[in-house]
Amino acid sequence: MDRLGLRVSAMISSPQAQFGRKVLIHRLDTDCDQDWEKIMELLLETDGLEVAYCDDAAVALQWDIPTDDDLVIEREVDLDVVRQTEVEPPF
Template sequence: MAKPKKQEKPAERREMSGIERLGLRVSSMINHPVAQVQRWVTIHRLDTDGDREWEEVMGLLSETDGIEMTFNDDESVTLRWEASSEEGRPVEVLEPVDEVAPF
């Protein structure tokens, strides 16, 4: 006779806070491949974004070096940034050198 399986407790589901949700959305938009190529993105404020959360995330972005922020009339914010020194540096291609083996 088979033993009854133990009932596993369902994993607790933690609700994301408003600031976590907004931060994740902004981060996703900045890291999107198209935004990375064009080096700018416009973040639109949603109805679900509270004043406190919006101000805190915008404050964090304004403190970030290398990001230029433009506050638009429709409450959106356009972020622009320059290529990092590693992205913009030219790729060095090494040519194989024909040398006589020393042995």
């Protein structure tokens, strides 16, 4: 499972896939049925990811560039703590 996950992750993270926002993942003969199904399940649950099964046991993944509306960052900052931890630069 770990090797399959690393292989799929590397394919998705490749510069070519990131530039085109798509990748074609081929299932290898050495990929266990259970591991393949688990990876596919994880991919199907991923928001913003389109998964299309191909005839040759490959899977095409495609995604859009996230917009500002997609990025939700919730963080509380205590300004008193920030002010107390600021350090003067040494120059």
